[in-house]
Each structure stands twice: as structure tokens, then as C-alpha cells.
Amino acid sequence: MKIGEFANQLGVSTDTLRYYEKHNLLTPSSRTGAGYRDYDETALKQMEFILRAKNVGFSLSEIKELLQIKFKKHQHSCHEVKNLTIQKRDLVAKRIAELTRFHKSLSILADRCCGGEEPADNCSILTTLEDIDGLTQ
Amino acid sequence: MKIGEFANQLGVSTDTLRYYEKHNLLTPSSRTGAGYRDYDETALKQMEFILRAKNVGFSLSEIKELLQIKFKKHQHSCHEVKNLTIQKRDLVAKRIAELTRFHKSLSILADRCCGGEEPADNCSILTTLEDIDGLTQ
DNA sequence: ATAAACCTTAGAGTACACACCAAGGTCAAG
DNA sequence: CTTGACCTTGGTGTGTACTCTAAGGTTTAT
Ligand SMILES: [Zn+2]
Ligand SMILES: [Zn+2]
Ligand SMILES: [Zn+2]
Ligand SMILES: [Zn+2]
Numbered sequence: 001m002k003i004g005e006f007a008n009q010l011g012v013s014t015d016t017l018r019y020y021e022k023h024n025l026l027t028p029s030s031r032t033g034a035g036y037r038d039y040d041e042t043a044l045k046q047m048e049f050i051l052r053a054k055n056v057g058f059s060l061s062e063i064k065e066l067l068q069i070k071f072k073k074h075q076h077s078c079h080e081v082k083n084l085t086i087q088k089r090d091l092v093a094k095r096i097a098e099l100t101r102f103h104k105s106l107s108i109l110a111d112r113c114c115g116g117e118e119p120a121d122n123c124s125i126l127t128t129l130e131d132i133d134g135l136t137q
Numbered sequence: 138m139k140i141g142e143f144a145n146q147l148g149v150s151t152d153t154l155r156y157y158e159k160h161n162l163l164t165p166s167s168r169t170g171a172g173y174r175d176y177d178e179t180a181l182k183q184m185e186f187i188l189r190a191k192n193v194g195f196s197l198s199e200i201k202e203l204l205q206i207k208f209k210k211h212q213h214s215c216h217e218v219k220n221l222t223i224q225k226r227d228l229v230a231k232r233i234a235e236l237t238r239f240h241k242s243l244s245i246l247a248d249r250c251c252g253g254e255e256p257a258d259n260c261s262i263l264t265t266l267e268d269i270d271g272l273t274q
Numbered sequence: 275a276t277a278a279a280c281c282t283t284a285g286a287g288t289a290c291a292c293a294c295c296a297a298g299g300t301c302a303a304g
Numbered sequence: 305c306t307t308g309a310c311c312t313t314g315g316t317g318t319g320t321a322c323t324c325t326a327a328g329g330t331t332t333a334t
């Protein structure tokens with residue numbers, strides 16, 4: 001299968017596929033006489049793996065690690081895979097916590113402001129950002 | 138106050154201050170004879186505004202908008218400021234929702250895997266990413 | 275034979291928020 | 305008067321995940 005059809009089937013762009021190849025995430029199975037990339041069933045499975053991993057939040061570099069483990073499963077342990085997963089989960093949790101703080105502060109700011117059409121001279125959002133620290137905590 | 142002292146007081150780097158200047162977030166009040174940046178009380182207040190806005194999650198380009206409103210408050214309305222805040226809050230909420238989905242999927246994956254030291258040949262994390270879609274939903 | 279649709283490469287551009295570096299000017303202390 | 309700490313500009317590098325462009329080669333249909 002040539003790159004265009006392969007990309008269509010997977011719902012990604014040909015640029016993305018070339019990008020993944022360059023970054024060692026997915027090498028096409030072979031090349032045609034004209035030098036065109038040729039993808040087969042194995043490539044399809046691997047690309048689906050990549051997309052699923054993306055869907056649960058892994059970054060491309062993390063996916064690369066997972067793929068290397070997948071290629072040589074007997075040289076790696078469950079422990080290693082679980083660690084990668086847990087580390088990612090904890091990182092995600094931290095980011096969620098930070099964003100939740102942001103969300104709370106922004107809600108407080110928004111709730112206090114009248115949102116009217118009058119000039120913003122006394123807007124509580126601006127004055128809070130100017131003067132007080134009553135948000136963090 | 139020269140840039141070094143100013144940066145120290147605020148807990149940021151001189152690079153950051155030059156970066157903010159280049160991107161029109163904070164212009165030093167004046168320059169000394171030698172061309173050195175000179176920051177005063179007004180600059181301090183503005184920088185504190187910027188840091189507070191960063192602390193509630195606004196990006197630098199959003200902060201630039203807020204500053205432009207702050208400079209000419211009577212030309213803008215509460216409505217406008219509240220809108221910026223609400224839009225940001227909703228964006229943050231979306232991102233939180235996405236990360237929460239990630240977190241849930243990663244937790245499921247991690248919980249299923251034994252995490253032992255045996256080879257990863259039958260690791261449930263890998264097989265799930267290979268075969269099934271039992272995560273999304 | 276020629277146009278459309280596909281493919282190739284290498285390289286640049288995007289957004290974000292800085293960090294780092296080189297080459298040189300300035301200022302205060304000893 | 306020289307050392308060291310500070311300052312200047314302009315430019316490059318970082319990480320993430322692509323996206324777009326240019327200049328050209330290939331395939332398929334008409
Ligand atoms: Zn109001
Ligand atoms: Zn208001
Ligand atoms: Zn196991
Ligand atoms: Zn396992």
C-alpha cells in the first residue's frame with residue numbers, strides 16, 4: 001500500500017507518516033522500484049499501536065520506548081512497562097492538579113466580575129491581578 | 138534599578154525580562170547613559186501583574202491582551218475582561234477533561250499489569266495497546 | 275502525449291517560553 | 305589600572321508534533 005492510501009485508512013496525513021519514519025516510530029515495510037514507500041499489514045498493526053498509545057496520553061518519545069520493548073519483549077519485564085505507565089500517569093496527575101488550580105482561580109475571578117458593558121475601570125479581575133494575592137490558596 | 142537587581146527581586150531571570158520586553162509585555166521605564174535598562178516602581182507593579190496572571194494560568198499572549206485593556210480601561214468593558222477569563226477557564230476545563238481521560242486509561246492499564254520481573258511477553262499493557270480498544274469509553 | 279494525481283527529498287515554519295552563547299562595553303573596588 | 309561583576313545586542317538552541325514548501329520524478333487515464 002502506498003503512503004496516501006495508508007494515511008487515509010488511518011486518518012493521518014502523509015506528512016505525519018514521514019515524520020514518524022524520520023523519528024523511528026514506523027518504517028515502511030519496503031520500497032517500490034520507484035522508491036515509493038510500501039506499507040503492509042505489519043505496518044498497519046504498528047501504526048494502530050502508536051495511535052492507541054497516543055490516545056491514552058503517551059508522547060511520541062514514550063511510544064518509541066514502548067515500541068522498543070514490544071520488539072524485544074523477552075529482554076524487558078512487566079515491571080519496566082508498568083513503571084513507564086505509572087510515571088506517565090503521575091505526570092498527568094500533576095498536570096491535572098496544576099490546571100485545576102488554574103481553573104479554580106479563573107472561576108473565582110470570573111464569578112466576581114459583573115461582566116457588564118460599562119468601562120473596565122473598576123473591573124474586579126483587573127484590580128485583583130493588580131493588587132491582591134487572594135487567589136493562590 | 139538595573140536589570141539584575143530587578144530580576145532578583147522578582148525571582149525571574151534577566152533573559153526573561155529581555156524576552157518580555159521584546160514581546161511587548163514590559164518595557165523598562167528608561168535607560169541609563171550607558172544604555173542599561175532602568176526599572177522603577179511602575180515596572181515592578183506591572184511585572185507583578187504579569188506574574189499573577191501567569192499564576193492563574195494565562196499565557197503570555199493573553200496577558201498582553203489583559204495589559205492592553207489595563208492601559209486603557211475606559212476603552213474596554215468588564216464584559217470583555219470577563220470573556221477572556223471565561224474563555225480561558227473553559228479551555229482549561231477541556232484540557233483537564235482530556236487529561237482525566239488519559240489518567241483513567243493509564244490507571245486501568247497499570248492496574249491490570251502485574252509489574253513483576255518476568256519477561257514482558259504477556260504484559261497486559263502491551264497486549265492491550267496491540268489488540269483491544271477497551272480503554273476509550 | 276499530456277494532464278492529474280500521486281510520490282520523492284530536504285529544509286523551513288509554527289507555537290510557547292524561555293535558556294544559552296559570543297563579543298564586546300561599563301562600572302566599582304583594590 | 306586591572307580584575308570581576310555587571311550590562312548590551314544579536315543570534316542560536318530546546319522540546320513537541322507536526323505542517324508546508326520547493327523542485328522534481330512516477331503512474332494512470334484519456
Ligand atoms: Zn463590572
Ligand atoms: Zn469586571
Ligand atoms: Zn506481568
Ligand atoms: Zn505487564
